[in-house]
Amino acid sequence: MISLEGVAKSFAAGPRPFEAVAPLCLRVGSGEVFGIIGFSGAGKSTLLRLINLLERPTAGEIWVGGQRLDLLDAAALRQARRRIGMIFQQFNLLHNHSALENVCFPLRIAGLKGEAVAARARQCLELVGLADKAAHYPAQLSGGQKQRVAIARALATEPQVLLCDEPTSALDPHTTRELLAVLRDINQRLGVTIVIVSHSLAVVRALCDRVAVMENGRVVEELDLRQAEPPQPRSDAARRLFEAV
Amino acid sequence: MSDSLIEILPDLWLALGQTALMLLVSLAASVLLGGPLGVLVLLTDRGQLLQRPWLFAVLNGFINVVRSFPFVILIVALVPLTRWLIGSSIGPLAAAVPLSFAAVPYFARLVEQSLREVPRGVVEAAEAMGASVPQIVFKVLLVEARSGLVLGLTVMAVSLLSYTAVAGVVGGGGIGDLAIRYGYYRFQTNVMLITVAILVVIVQAIQFTGNRIAARLDKR
Ligand SMILES: Nc1ncnc2c1ncn2[C@@H]1O[C@H](COP(=O)(O)OP(=O)(O)O)[C@@H](O)[C@H]1O
Numbered sequence: 001m002i003s004l005e006g007v008a009k010s011f012a013a014g015p016r017p018f019e020a021v022a023p024l025c026l027r028v029g030s031g032e033v034f035g036i037i038g039f040s041g042a043g044k045s046t047l048l049r050l051i052n053l054l055e056r057p058t059a060g061e062i063w064v065g066g067q068r069l070d071l072l073d074a075a076a077l078r079q080a081r082r083r084i085g086m087i088f089q090q091f092n093l094l095h096n097h098s099a100l101e102n103v104c105f106p107l108r109i110a111g112l113k114g115e116a117v118a119a120r121a122r123q124c125l126e127l128v129g130l131a132d133k134a135a136h137y138p139a140q141l142s143g144g145q146k147q148r149v150a151i152a153r154a155l156a157t158e159p160q161v162l163l164c165d166e167p168t169s170a171l172d173p174h175t176t177r178e179l180l181a182v183l184r185d186i187n188q189r190l191g192v193t194i195v196i197v198s199h200s201l202a203v204v205r206a207l208c209d210r211v212a213v214m215e216n217g218r219v220v221e222e223l224d225l226r227q228a229e230p231p232q233p234r235s236d237a238a239r240r241l242f243e244a245v
Numbered sequence: 246m247s248d249s250l251i252e253i254l255p256d257l258w259l260a261l262g263q264t265a266l267m268l269l270v271s272l273a274a275s276v277l278l279g280g281p282l283g284v285l286v287l288l289t290d291r292g293q294l295l296q297r298p299w300l301f302a303v304l305n306g307f308i309n310v311v312r313s314f315p316f317v318i319l320i321v322a323l324v325p326l327t328r329w330l331i332g333s334s335i336g337p338l339a340a341a342v343p344l345s346f347a348a349v350p351y352f353a354r355l356v357e358q359s360l361r362e363v364p365r366g367v368v369e370a371a372e373a374m375g376a377s378v379p380q381i382v383f384k385v386l387l388v389e390a391r392s393g394l395v396l397g398l399t400v401m402a403v404s405l406l407s408y409t410a411v412a413g414v415v416g417g418g419g420i421g422d423l424a425i426r427y428g429y430y431r432f433q434t435n436v437m438l439i440t441v442a443i444l445v446v447i448v449q450a451i452q453f454t455g456n457r458i459a460a461r462l463d464k465r
């Protein structure tokens with residue numbers, strides 16, 4: 001479903017460019033839940049944002065759903081992005097829009113009109129268990145509820161992929177568990193491929209099939225979490241992460 | 246007091262009409278021209294959606310230069326333009342030209358500042374959903390910043406009201422001109438007090454209305 005081939009990203013910073021993501025290859029299968037874990041500054045967000053081209057790669061190819069994204073023109077990229085949902089640590093909802101209007105937004109910008117828009121938006125709010133909060137504004141919702149609206153919004157255009165950048169890092173442990181259950185449910189019921197960035201091993205363990213451990217812009221290790229026995233991290237970074245639990 | 250009020254009543258109505266005309270024309274110009282200018286100066290800045298350093302430098306420089314002109318100088322300097330546009334350099338419509346000229350960059354700056362308050366992440370979320378730049382401007386930036394924009398317009402309307410007094414002295418008419426004609430040149434202090442009181446009431450009304458609308462629009 002997702003394939004990054006030799007992808008790298010450098011930022012122009014001072015005299016020498018800063019390599020936030022060193023050249024790497026990464027493949028995520030259809031319907032898989034893939035984690036990216038690492039300490040702050042490791043390059044996780046940058047890697048995630050490369051997948052929907054919020055960051056332009058300085059090298060390599062980005063493939064999503066059989067389409068090479070980094071060669072598309074602006075209009076084609078906008079089309080492609082409608083098949084890739086994204087949620088963020090800070091939710092990034094439109095504050096002057098109600099929950100329902102927030103979920104309508106991606107449908108409207110995709111050119112849909114009329115009754116169908118609100119109907120689909122309601123359906124998505126139901127999916128995340130927030131049908132009764134449709135008329136509420138973000139300021140009237142708790143953190144967990146805001147993130148669920150964000151998930152409903154990301155799913156409105158029926159994407160094949162959902163990118164999650166630290167979706168639970170602003171939430172308490174209980175709300176985190178609820179939200180992870182919503183994400184798991186979406187993965188299983190809708191078959192949406194999920195890529196989730198987190199610095200928390202607990203989150204990754206609860207949700208992911210596989211996880212890439214990042215350090216200094218490199219994927220130092222990929223672990224399979226589906227096996228019965230606990231994973232045996234070999235890299236330093238992975239060991240430190242596993243110990244921190 | 247009441248005698249002099251009745252005496253100036255016809256003049257007062259005329260002056261109020263002139264002030265309203267100057268204010269409305271310059272407000273319309275600032276929204277129609279200053280609004281887009283403010284959006285453009287934001288979008289062309291470094292790290293923004295349409296990043297164009299040289300265009301940003303030109304627009305930003307233009308705004309700063311016009312805003313640094315003392316208003317009286319602007320009135321005089323623009324006389325040829327005013328004559329060309331209006332056919333005369335005297336009267337409220339003529340005064341609206343330099344007023345608009347001052348208002349456009351002023352409002353552009355206020356718009357730019359309001360739009361900058363919209364969190365970067367909200368814009369990115371829209372980008373990630375496949376929104377185009379016009380969609381982001383009209384459906385994200387302007388909607389999210391709408392209460393700040395109304396407050397900006399309010400501040401500007403109050404400033405423009407005091408500018409109309411200056412424009413009045415050089416032939417624009419209006420309520421500020423009335424205050425000076427009666428109060429300063431004819432020593433009718435009470436007439437001046439009445440007009441100043443009217444100005445105070447108008448300013449209060451503008452600010453009150455602006456605050457109310459902004460609060461209504463703000464769901465944050
Ligand atoms: N736009 C940018 N310009 C310059 N440097 C950046 C930019 N975005 C991220 N970086 C740098 O790239 C590194 C990785 O950032 P990020 O991907 O956000 O890390 P993480 O999400 O793992 O905490 C950091 O050192 C950060 O300072």
Ligand SMILES: [Mg+2]
Pocket residue numbers: 044045046166
């Ligand atoms: Mg991050």
